[in-house]
Amino acid sequence: MKNLVDSTTKFAPVDMWAKIPMGVTFRGDATSIAVDSEDNVYVFNRGNYPIAVFDKDGDFIRGFGHGDFVRPHGIEIDLDDNIYLVDDDGHFIQKRNNDGEILFTLGEKGKPCKWQSGGMFNRPTDIAIHPISRDLFISDGYGNSRIHKFDSDGRHILSWGSPGTEPGEFSLPHNITILGNDKVAVCDRENFRLQIFSLDGEYIKQIHIHHPMSITEGKKEDDRIYVGEMLPPPVQQGVPNLGAKISILNPDGQLIKQIGDSLPGEGLNQFTSPHGISTDSNGSIYVAEVAWTAYFSRPENSGLDNPPLGEVVSLRKWIRTS
Amino acid sequence: MQYQPVKYWAKLPHPMLFAEATSVAVDSEDNVYVFNRGKNPLIIFDKQGNFLDTWGVGEFTRPHGIKIDKDDNLYLVDDKAHFVQKRTKKGDLIFQLGDKNNPSDKQKGYPFNQPTDIAIHPKTGELFITDGYGNSRVHRYDSDGKLLLSWGEPGSLPGQFSLPHNIAFFGDDNVVVCDRENFRLQYFNLNGDFISFKHMHRPIAITEGLQEYQLIVAEAAPPPVQNGVRNLGLRVEILNKEGDRITRFGSGTLGEDFDQFIAPHGIAVDSDGSIYIAEVSYTSVGSHKLPPREMVSLRKWERVN
Numbered sequence: 001m002k003n004l005v006d007s008t009t010k011f012a013p014v015d016m017w018a019k020i021p022m023g024v025t026f027r028g029d030a031t032s033i034a035v036d037s038e039d040n041v042y043v044f045n046r047g048n049y050p051i052a053v054f055d056k057d058g059d060f061i062r063g064f065g066h067g068d069f070v071r072p073h074g075i076e077i078d079l080d081d082n083i084y085l086v087d088d089d090g091h092f093i094q095k096r097n098n099d100g101e102i103l104f105t106l107g108e109k110g111k112p113c114k115w116q117s118g119g120m121f122n123r124p125t126d127i128a129i130h131p132i133s134r135d136l137f138i139s140d141g142y143g144n145s146r147i148h149k150f151d152s153d154g155r156h157i158l159s160w161g162s163p164g165t166e167p168g169e170f171s172l173p174h175n176i177t178i179l180g181n182d183k184v185a186v187c188d189r190e191n192f193r194l195q196i197f198s199l200d201g202e203y204i205k206q207i208h209i210h211h212p213m214s215i216t217e218g219k220k221e222d223d224r225i226y227v228g229e230m231l232p233p234p235v236q237q238g239v240p241n242l243g244a245k246i247s248i249l250n251p252d253g254q255l256i257k258q259i260g261d262s263l264p265g266e267g268l269n270q271f272t273s274p275h276g277i278s279t280d281s282n283g284s285i286y287v288a289e290v291a292w293t294a295y296f297s298r299p300e301n302s303g304l305d306n307p308p309l310g311e312v313v314s315l316r317k318w319i320r321t322s
Numbered sequence: 323m324q325y326q327p328v329k330y331w332a333k334l335p336h337p338m339l340f341a342e343a344t345s346v347a348v349d350s351e352d353n354v355y356v357f358n359r360g361k362n363p364l365i366i367f368d369k370q371g372n373f374l375d376t377w378g379v380g381e382f383t384r385p386h387g388i389k390i391d392k393d394d395n396l397y398l399v400d401d402k403a404h405f406v407q408k409r410t411k412k413g414d415l416i417f418q419l420g421d422k423n424n425p426s427d428k429q430k431g432y433p434f435n436q437p438t439d440i441a442i443h444p445k446t447g448e449l450f451i452t453d454g455y456g457n458s459r460v461h462r463y464d465s466d467g468k469l470l471l472s473w474g475e476p477g478s479l480p481g482q483f484s485l486p487h488n489i490a491f492f493g494d495d496n497v498v499v500c501d502r503e504n505f506r507l508q509y510f511n512l513n514g515d516f517i518s519f520k521h522m523h524r525p526i527a528i529t530e531g532l533q534e535y536q537l538i539v540a541e542a543a544p545p546p547v548q549n550g551v552r553n554l555g556l557r558v559e560i561l562n563k564e565g566d567r568i569t570r571f572g573s574g575t576l577g578e579d580f581d582q583f584i585a586p587h588g589i590a591v592d593s594d595g596s597i598y599i600a601e602v603s604y605t606s607v608g609s610h611k612l613p614p615r616e617m618v619s620l621r622k623w624e625r626v627n
Contacts, residue, residue, distance in 0.1 A: 061393065100540075115549060116552075140348070142547070160376055162553075163551045163552050163554065164553035164554065165553065165554060165555070169553065171523075171544055171548055171554050172547065190554070191542055192506075192521070192525065193505075193507035193521060206521065208505070208519070208521040209478075210504065215335065227518075229478075232484055233503060235503065236485055239484065240477070241428070241475075241476050241477035241479075241482065242476060242484050243478070243479065
């Protein structure tokens with residue numbers, strides 16, 4: 001592992017990293033990404049192989065999950081290389097072993113709880129796994145304003161949060177990660193802030209940030225916080241330096257560095273919608289985007305009146321060059 | 323400190339209407355000036371809501387912001403005309419900044435591209451203008467309308483803006499900007515040096531409270547993805563010098579009931595501490611209804627204690 005990221009650290013985008021076999025497609029939405037103990041990379045995407053696995057050089061290893069999901073949204077891998085999959089429109093979370101066999105499912109496929117009721121689940125978004133206890137923390141989501149905590153066997157322990165803007169309230173909790181082994185950080189996306197909680201859901205503090213949609217802590221001793229920022233609302237479309245960037249924060253939440261161009265796009269150093277984020281043991285950053293759904297499906301971005309459904313860049317890798 | 327809504331306050335002579343009230347200001351006699359997008363852009367009421375006067379027919383492209391200085395001169399910000407006008411309270415033009423319907427280049431920082439609001443320094447009469455939808459900038463002018471300096475650029479870092487939408491004074495030495503799409507207030511000194519920020523939910527309108535350093539802020543509704551979720555914006559907050567909330571009102575839901583808001587957009591306070599809120603309710607909601615219709619767009623809340 002290299003030194004921790006500071007303001008002088010340099011990153012560079014990797015051109016054409018993922019090598020995808022003919023016939024496999026993300027359909028423009030890689031959505032989310034996780035890295036296992038051997039630095040293999042799992043992309044939970046909205047194409048024909050919802051879980052696509054690559055080695056660190058971008059060579060395709062395997063794909064699975066065909067037909068198993070309604071709408072892939074979030075993925076995480078625990079320290080034993082089990083896979084956790086969050087399907088927002090399916091309203092369920094699934095734990096699978098590394099071979100892809102289902103260990104358990106939380107929630108019932110296609111059956112949401114009542115909208116904004118605080119039950120489980122209504123379009124859940126993401127999951128984080130505690131490195132020691134293996135407790136699960138699930139952000140929920142598009143139709144709820146809630147974090148649910150489960151033990152490692154999937155038994156519900158507690159839930160917190162309600163709609164709003166106060167400390168401990170949420171406006172679209174969209175991503176979640178564990179900080180160290182004693183805190184949880186939530187991307188409170190439409191409140192433009194991160195919220196930090198104890199493992200019991202006690203509010204600790206908030207960090208103001210532009211439209212945070214994805215978050216991860218670095219691997220092992222890397223205590224930096226990597227945040228993917230979403231574009232601004234349509235009224236500010238085309239204005240530079242608003243989102244579509246990765247912000248790297250120190251553990252106190254101070255901004256150290258940003259990567260990404262000043263404007264969104266398909267270019268090598270651009271982002272459109274950094275929806276999922278992960279790092280590997282070398283400090284490389286992987287970003288999965290909902291590039292089609294959030295960006296290119298709109299005529300004003302594709303330049304076409306009827307944008308065809310097609311592959312657009314939705315998976316990025318940046319490596320450290322210093 | 324508690325507030326309650328005043329029901330049916332504004333009494334409009336038939337068939338005059340607002341279409342939508344965009345902004346509101348109160349003069350030294352507590353008369354209320356409503357800058358609106360109906361046929362009669364300026365409609366003036368006494369503090370009981372009785373109609374007093376109207377003027378300005380055909381003179382504006384799209385009303386957006388209004389302020390009154392301590393001598394009861396009016397300042398009118400027209401975003402789509404790209405100008406700011408100083409007028410007497412009878413409506414006579416004193417001067418105009420910007421060229422009607424002729425914007426500067428988008429996001430280049432020169433005045434104006436869809437300016438939004440103005441604040442007038444209580445002692446020097448200097449003007450601070452937020453600009454706006456097509457710029458990411460605050461411009462400072464002397465009291466005669468000579469440009470002194472400008473600051474800000476697009477972005478989300480300190481001193482950068484994502485839609486500076488309203489501006490007010492914080493004491494005599496600082497200004498506060500509603501950095502609307504960055505979900506924060508930003509505090510600057512009069513030379514534009516960044517001092518601090520305060521996180522808020524889509525702050526859209528701001529005015530000075532009756533006490534020095536007090537601020538009254540209206541929060542806008544959330545983006546469409548959160549439509550219908552309660553307690554997200556659509557409230558008015560009063561902040562003390564430290565930025566802590568003294569009180570808050572509004573039910574936190576969208577609608578036309580007396581305790582609700584639709585799209586708060588401009589705010590003013592009178593000498594009793596009553597608060598007026600103008601809303602762009604037609605643009606935000608009414609125009610999307612089938613058929614489109616005018617909705618409540620002016621609210622008055624008074625102090626209970």
